[in-house]
Amino acid sequence: MKELNKEMEIEKLHAQMRRCNKCHLYKTRTSVVCFGGDYHAKIMMIGEAPGANEDREGEPFSGKTGKLLFEIFREAGFKREHFYITNVLKCRPTKDNAGQIDRQPTMWEIDACYHFLEKQIALLRPKIIVTIGNTALKTLFNTPLSITKIHGRVMGFKQYEQLIPVIPMYHPSYIERNGGHYSKQKREMLEDIRVLIRIIKELVKEKREKKEKENIESYMNA
Ligand code: SF4
Numbered sequence: 001m002k003e004l005n006k007e008m009e010i011e012k013l014h015a016q017m018r019r020c021n022k023c024h025l026y027k028t029r030t031s032v033v034c035f036g037g038d039y040h041a042k043i044m045m046i047g048e049a050p051g052a053n054e055d056r057e058g059e060p061f062s063g064k065t066g067k068l069l070f071e072i073f074r075e076a077g078f079k080r081e082h083f084y085i086t087n088v089l090k091c092r093p094t095k096d097n098a099g100q101i102d103r104q105p106t107m108w109e110i111d112a113c114y115h116f117l118e119k120q121i122a123l124l125r126p127k128i129i130v131t132i133g134n135t136a137l138k139t140l141f142n143t144p145l146s147i148t149k150i151h152g153r154v155m156g157f158k159q160y161e162q163l164i165p166v167i168p169m170y171h172p173s174y175i176e177r178n179g180g181h182y183s184k185q186k187r188e189m190l191e192d193i194r195v196l197i198r199i200i201k202e203l204v205k206e207k208r209e210k211k212e213k214e215n216i217e218s219y220m221n222a
Contacts, residue, residue: 006124007039009123010039010120010123013116013120014035016116017032017090020032020090020091022112022113023091023108023112025091025092025093028091028092030092031050031055031057032058032091033050033054033055033059033060033090033091033092034086034090035060035084035086036062036080036085036086037080037082038080038082038083038084039084039124041081041082041083041084042126043082043084043126043127043128043129043130043196044083044128044129044130045061045085045086045129045131045132046086046117046130046140047060047061047085047086047087047088047171048087048088048089048105048132048136048171049087049089049091049093049102049104049105050089050090050092051063051102052092052102053066054066055092060085060087061085061132064176065171065172065173065176068172068175068180068181069132071181072172072181072186073193075190076194078193083130084124086120087136088105088113088114088117089110089113090116093106093109105135110135121157121164122159122160127164127165127203128165128166128167128200128203129157129165129166129167130166130167130169130196131166131168131169132169132170132171132172133171133173133174137168140157140166141155141157147169147174150168151170151188151189151192152167152168152188152191152192152195153167153168154195155168165199167195167196168192169189169192169193170185170188170189175189
């Protein structure tokens, strides 16, 4: 898909999200949190759902835990712009539906919203997906294993003919609950980010080899 068409299609999809009232969360949201970062990014990051701050600002991972997440990524050399960031749910789920206490999304809400995530992946065609926390992992994969067992293990998400590598990572609120920057979970996350760097290097190598092969072929046929 040409870049301009791709941008138009993504904008169209974001506009559909902003108008969506497919589940009851539309009644209590302030914003529909479509995406953050850069939609030209090769890595897609998928979190759970907007919290209070994200709902107010319309930007995923913009609150306190999002700050922690990107401080950790920054230590490993990544910036927010290296990702297209989204969530499984685009509207904030709260315990009392009155904006007081956040809660996990229900299966019903995830089912109602999943078609948007599917279209985001199809349109953006990310080279790598990073899932953040249990909900994103379990939305993409039917696995009984929780994030504490499976983080850092490369999985494959099949879309059309493409198998996209997926690296599950901890949610920053879990890291924060366990001591933030001083926790064992943060060190484990940095290890998981090294897995991400390894995959990027493999993709760069593959691209270089493909280019070399094409150059050799065009030289031989000239
Ligand atoms: S959470 Fe998803 S399905 Fe529910 S209203 Fe928001 S955009 Fe629509």
